[in-house]
Amino acid sequence: MPTQLSVNVNAIAMLRNRRDLPWPSVTGLGRIALQAGAHGLTVHPRPDQRHVRFSDLPELRALIDDEFPGAEFNIEGFPSRDFMELVERTRPEQVTLVPDDPSQATSDHGWDVRAERETLRPIVARLKEGGMRVSLFVDADPGQAPFAAEVGADRIELYTGPYGGCHSDPDAAARIIEALGKTADAAHAEGLAVNAGHDLTVANLPPLLARIPALAEVSIGHALTADALEFGMAETVRRFLAACRGT
């Protein structure tokens, strides 16, 4: 199974929110991405709705249900009461739990699953009872894998921000790839599937996939949106899909 691409539309929503106008259209660009072969769409609705708005979620859910029934919706966020109610209304195929504080500029770390396991366990159970796959956002740390399995998660998502930040330091990038790879190996040994995301690009995907060929899904937004401004969304998705295949 090739690594699947989930297009994160946060940055498109951020651009839309600059004016009180309906363009660029989050659902319109999401449709183009899915038509071009993306496996799904990802959003991270933050409490301040700085980009994706809660009102975007039913429209994206309807887009997938009505026009792309085989595609997946992945909603990321901190499991606050409001977030849990939002995902239970939306019923995405996957929920990715992220330990973000509302004040954070972006996601910049994963869970300490061991320390948070008693908090996470009932949350994971509640989401799975609702028919949603659960992924936990974690740093490059093999020790997180047994605890992710213990709390009942289906997957982990490797936080690849530090890797993305090493775009001009190949030695550091190689070290981080190995740390991410060891974490993926530990997760696979626990029967977990492995996703990855944050600051992934067409250029840095192939080396990561060479180390982690069984990566189930990458969710990509920032760099993909930047490329879409240059190449258009359809061509950009095709470029990222080729990078996912190592071609």
Ligand SMILES: CC(=O)[C@@H](O)[C@H](O)COP(=O)(O)O
């Ligand atoms: C969890 C993660 O790394 C990203 O998916 C997240 O969506 C980034 O959030 P912003 O788009 O708000 O920076």
Ligand SMILES: NCC(=O)COP(=O)(O)O
């Ligand atoms: N989970 C990562 C994601 O959805 C998008 O992250 P980025 O590509 O915007 O950094």
